Amino acid sequence: MDVLTRQDVRNYPPRQDSVPRARRHSAWLAVAWGQPELASDVALLTSELLTNALLHGSLWDRYLRVAVQLTGAVLRIEVTDPKGERRPEPRAVSDDDQFGRGLHIVSALSERWGSCDRVVGKTVWAELAHGGHRGPR
Known part of the structure; x- marks a missing residue:
């Protein structure tokens, strides 16, 4: 039996307004692909991953790419x-720290997450399993 794969790829400029645009689009994809129960987690994961890329991995003249895939x-x-x-590495944060919790959120929401090198740059990814366990194993 063939497994249906759905994929969407969008490029976003390295600006703050790209984060809510990507978050809304990713959540919409989850619903459109028949996974409405994942929409809020997909939105939050997209927001955290793209915010990290914007803060720590962007260059003013290079787009950031968001790919969402359901397999x-x-x-x-x-x-x-x-x-x-x-x-990307989770870091220790105190109650007073304003930043630094993004990867902890990604780890708590996703089944698995990680990163891989590319010829230029890197890709950070997170996976959700619908109907299954949530959180690190």
Whole structure:
């Protein structure tokens, strides 16, 4: 039996207004692809991954790419930025810190997440399994 794969790829300029645009579009895709129960998690994961790329991996003249893919029971969000030298790592934060929780949120919401090098830059991804366990294993 063939597994249906659905995929969408969009490029966004490295600006703050790209984050809500990508978040809304990714959530819309989850609903359009028959996974409305994942829409809010997809929106939050997209927002966190794209915000990290914007803050730590963007260059003013290079687009950021958001890819969303549904294959079988897994919905995957990928964000690609042009700076490969900064690897994503969760960091310790205190209650007073304003930033630094993004990857902790990604880890808590996703089944798995990680990053991979590209010829130029890197891709950071997170996967959700619909109908299954949520959170790290």
